[in-house]
Each structure stands twice: as C-alpha cells, then as structure tokens.
Amino acid sequence: MRRLPAELLRLDVDRLALFTRWDVWPILVEQIGDIYPACNCFVWSKLNLGRGNCRHMGSSHEFCYVSARAQHMMRVDGRRPANVVACKTLHTSQLVHPTQKPLAICEHLVQCLAGPDEVILDPFTGAGSIGVAAVRTGRRFIGMELDDEHFETARARLAEACQDDADESRAA
Numbered sequence: 177m178r179r180l181p182a183e184l185l186r187l188d189v190d191r192l193a194l195f196t197r198w199d200v201w202p203i204l205v206e207q208i209g210d211i212y213p214a215c216n217c218f219v220w221s222k223l224n225l226g227r228g229n230c231r232h233m234g235s236s237h238e239f240c241y242v243s244a245r246a247q248h249m250m251r252v253d254g255r256r257p258a259n260v261v262a263c264k265t266l267h268t269s270q271l272v273h274p275t276q277k278p279l280a281i282c283e284h285l286v287q288c289l290a291g292p293d294e295v296i297l298d299p300f301t302g303a304g305s306i307g308v309a310a311v312r313t314g315r316r317f318i319g320m321e322l323d324d325e326h327f328e329t330a331r332a333r334l335a336e337a338c339q340d341d342a343d344e345s346r347a348a
C-alpha cells in the first residue's frame with residue numbers, strides 16, 4: 177500500500193471526504209487521522225450488487241471517510257443530513273467515466289461539507305461529477321485530473337452545468 181501523497185497533507189483544508197474501502201479505513205486513520213480525524217462514516221448504499229462470486233457477500237455500498245471540525249454545521253436543504261444515502265449506480269450506458277459517481281451522492285456530500293460560495297477541491301476529478309454537483313448547489317470548484325480524456329470530459333460537463341446555471345438565473 178502506497179502512502180498518501182504529501183501534497184494532500186499540506187493542503188489548508190479543514191474538511192475532507194475520501195471514498196474508501198472498509199479494509200483501507202484503518203490505513204487512513206493511521207496516515208491522516210491525527211490531522212483529519214474522522215467525524216463520520218458516510219455510506220453510499222448502491223441498491224444493487226457489485227461483481228464477484230459466492231465466496232464473499234456481494235458489495236452493495238461504498239464508505240466515505242469524512243473529517244470536519246466540530247464547529248462546522250452540516251445542512252442539506254435546511255436539515256441535518258443523514259450519513260447513509262441510497263442511490264443506484266449509473267447504468268453503463270450513462271457512464272462517461274468508468275468509476276463515475278451519481279450526482280445525487282455528490283450533491284449530498286458537497287452540501288454537507290461546503291457552504292454556499294465556498295470552494296471545493298477535487299484532486300481526482302474524473303468526469304467532474306463533484307464539480308457539476310458544486311455548480312448545481314452554488315459552490316465554487318477546483319479540479320485536477322491526470323488523464324487528458326477525462327479532463328476534457330470534466331471540462332465539457334462543467335461548462336454545461338455553468339451554462340444551465342446561468343440560464344436558470346436569467347429565467348428567474
């Protein structure tokens with residue numbers, strides 16, 4: 177298991193959400209727990225089984241390591257948010273990235289962790305789902321993506337989300 181990039185530990189952030197597996201969780205605690213202590217375990221319940229065989233139970237959830245200062249107030253639609261959200265995985269025909277997350281999950285997390293107009297950083301942007309969620313919920317966004325093709329996909333999705341947002345503002 178490789179150590180987390182040092183850059184991640186140097187970022188001046190006080191809230192963090194990392195999707196991870198149950199068996200990686202203890203490693204996260206060991207590596208970042210003193211700087212970013214977990215305050216919650218968010219669970220995305222996928223409502224269907226991942227691939228595999230009958231030697232193991234079928235995986236139908238993902239864990240997300242959440243760290244936030246005690247002073248940070250979490251509100252989604254004005255209410256205290258739940259730490260389990262059920263949402264089907266995207267159908268392969270809908271995917272523009274192999275591990276693309278549904279916008280409902282991204283919007284829930286974005287609203288839990290950032291207030292309106294705050295900046296969200298996703299250093300592993302993929303197809304930009306967190307960015308689109310940020311635009312749709314009135315947050316600002318900085319993304320990083322290694323792969324040129326995924327970067328272009330994310331850029332196009334973000335441009336479309338910004339355009340939709342501008343159109344809605346004009347119509348209101």
Ligand SMILES: C[S@@+](CC[C@H](N)C(=O)[O-])C[C@H]1O[C@@H](n2cnc3c(N)ncnc32)[C@H](O)[C@@H]1O
Nearest residue numbers: 275276277300301302303304305320321322323
């Ligand atoms: C799990 S995917 C993110 C999917 C995204 N949440 C979505 O819904 O579209 C992780 C992405 O991180 C990118 N990645 C991996 N290492 C990276 C690095 N060091 N810097 C920037 N991007 C990286 C990969 O190319 C991949 O597209």
